[in-house]
Amino acid sequence: MTIGVAGPVELRILDWDLKDTNLPPTNAFPLTSHFINALLKRGFKVIAYTNSTEISEPMVLESGNLKVCISRQKPQPGRRFFLFEVEDLRKMMVAHPADFISAFWSYEFAWAALKTGKPTVVSLHDVAFQILRKIPDMFRLVRWMINYIVVSKADFLLANSAYTYNQLDRQTKSKTRVIDNFYPSTLHQRLAATAQKGNYIITVAQGFTHRKNIETGLQAFGLLRRQFPDLEYYLVGVDSEEGGLAQQYAQKQNLTDGVRFMGPMPYDEVFRLIQNAQVLLHPSREESFGMVLLEAMVARTPTVGGKNSGYIPHLLDYGKAGLLCDVESPDSMATEVGRLLSDRELYQTLVDEGYTYAEENFSENVIVDRHLKYYSEILGKPLQPAVQSGKPKQVA
Template structure:
C-alpha cells in the first residue's frame, strides 16, 4: 500500500536518506505529521508526501526508494483566492505522483486539494476552525472557516484527534468520523527524568502569541512565583518566543523579563530535552484541540499545569488526575497551581508517575499508528490486515 500524506510536514524530521538532495524549507512548527510518516515507513509502507514551501517558485520533487516528496510553492496572500493556485499545484502533484490513498491533515487547502482528485481520501481534522476564528477574528481566519466547511461537507471519511473535537462536529459529520488520537514517538521515552533530578526551571512551549495562547498570564504568574522561588528560571520555547519576538516585546513593555529566558524555536530533540529536565511545564493556552506538548511532558516525567476549560486539555489530563488544572484566566490561580507542584516533591512524583503510566498505555505509537493503518485499509476495502512490505 502506498500512502499519501498531504499536510504541513517538517521535512528535516523525516528519517529518510535523501542522498544529498537539498530539502526546501517547509512549515516546521508541528512535528506530528513527520512522526506519522516515520512510523509508517518503519512498518514497511511506501509514502508520498504532498506539502508546500514559501521558499520555492516551482514544484520540487525528490524521490527515494520508498518516499516521494512533492513540494508545491506556497504563494503570498493565499487567502485572497481561497488558496486556489496552491490547491491547483497540489492537485497536479497528486495526480502525477499518485498514492493508493491520501490522508490529508487539517481541513483546509491540503484536504480540499486531495478531494479534487479521484483518489480515496481520509481527512484528519486537527483543529476547530470556528473556535480559532473567535480568538482571531481576521479575514484570513474567515477564509479558513469557509474552507473548513467545504472540506467537511465533501469528505466521505474523517478522523479527529480528540473526543473534544469530535463533539464539536455536526451530527452528520460525526457519522463519518473516527477518533484517532495523537501519539508520541517511542524515542522520547528515553528522555524520562524523575522529579528528584529536575533542574531549577519551568518551561512553556508555544507556537504563536495571541489571545488563544495566553502567554501574558504565564509571564505575570511567573513573576509572582519568583517571589517565593527566586532561583527559578522560566524558559519560553517556540515561534514568537525568541529574544526579539512578540512574547519578549510584551514582557519588556510590562517589566516581566526578570528570570525569563526567551529561547524561541528549537529542534524537536532540544525541546524534548528541555521539557524532560524542567520542574514543571506551564501551559496557559485557552484552547487546544489535543495538546501534544502536554502528552510529551507526561511521557517525559514532567508535571503539567494547564487550563481546566482549555479544549481537550482537561480530558488529556484525566480531569486533574494526571496534571494540575486551573483557571488560566486567573494569574493567581496559575500561581497557586504551579506552587502546588514546586512545594511538594512527593505530590509531584505521584502526579508524574500516574501521568506517565496513563500516557504510555493510552497514546503509544504502536496503537495509534495501527488505528490509522486500519482506517486506510478500511477505506481501500483491503481484505488483508497484514502490512504490505
C-alpha cells in the first residue's frame, strides 16, 4: 500500500537519509512532515507531493520507503488562480502514482489530487469563507474560490477540529469526519532532560495580522514589565524579525523594552525556546486548532490563550490545561500570565494537567490510527503496510 501525502512539507524534519543534504526550500508545514513520518514508522510506502519557489524543474528524491516529488511554484500564483501550480502537481502525481492520496488544506494540493481521479481525502485546516470575511482581499478571494471547487468535488473531507467542522455548511458536514491534529511522538525525544527555564515568555505566530493579534500581546507585555521588570518577551515567526512589522509597531508605541524580535526559526530551535520559556502566550483571535499550544503542553510550558479564540478553549480543556483570557484586553492577558508567574502551585498544576490532556487526546498514536481507520473505510479494505529498505537516491 502506497499512501500519497500532498501539501506543504518541511523536508528537513522528514525521517529519511537526505535531511542533511542540500535540499531545496519548500512551502513548509511541520504537521504534514510529522504525518509522513508516522506513516513510514508504521511500514507504509509514502509519496509526498509538495512544491517550491526555488527550483526551475520538477525534482524527485527517494530514500527507503519515502519518495518526495517537488513541483514548481511561480511568483504571485494567486494572480493566475494557481493553475500552473495545480497542473505541475497533477503531472507529478500521475507520473509517480500512489494508491490513495491524503491532501492537506483544501487548496492547490487538494485540487491537483482530485484531478488525478485517485481516491483522495482532503483535510480542512481552516474555513476559507471565514478567512475571506475577516481579510477581504483578492488573494483570499482566489483561495476561497479554489476551496469551493475542492470541497464541491471531494467525496471525503476531514476537519482538524470540532471548531472547523462547526463552521461548515450542512452539505459539507455530511461528508466530513473530525480528526484532530496531533503532536509527533518524536517531540518527547526533543525534550531536554532538565529544562533550563529562562526569564522570558514567548509567542510564536506566523504573521503580524489582525487574526494573530501580536499588537495586543505587546501591550500586555508592557503591563507585565511593571510587575516583572526583568522579564523578557520573545517573539518568533514571520513578521517578528528585527525590522519586521511587529518591531515597527512596537517602536511606534514605545513597547520595545524587554522584547526580543527573533523572526522565523528552524522547528527544533523554536521548540527549545518554548520548552525553556516560563509561559507561552497565544494572543491569536481565532485558531482552527492551535498547534503551538499543544507543543507547549508537551514541553511542560504552561499556556495562556483566548477564551473565544476558535478551538483554543477546547484545546486547553476550558481552563483546566491552560489559562484562558480575553485576547482583546491587554489587562486580561497580563493578569493571567502574571498569575502563572506569581503562583507556583497553579503553575505546576497547569504543567501537569496540560501534559496529561495532550497525551491522552492528541498524541500521534491516537490520531494517526484514526486516520488509517478512516482510509480503510474509504477504500473498503484493510491497509497493508509494505516494509522495505533502500539506500537514498535522487531521481531526476
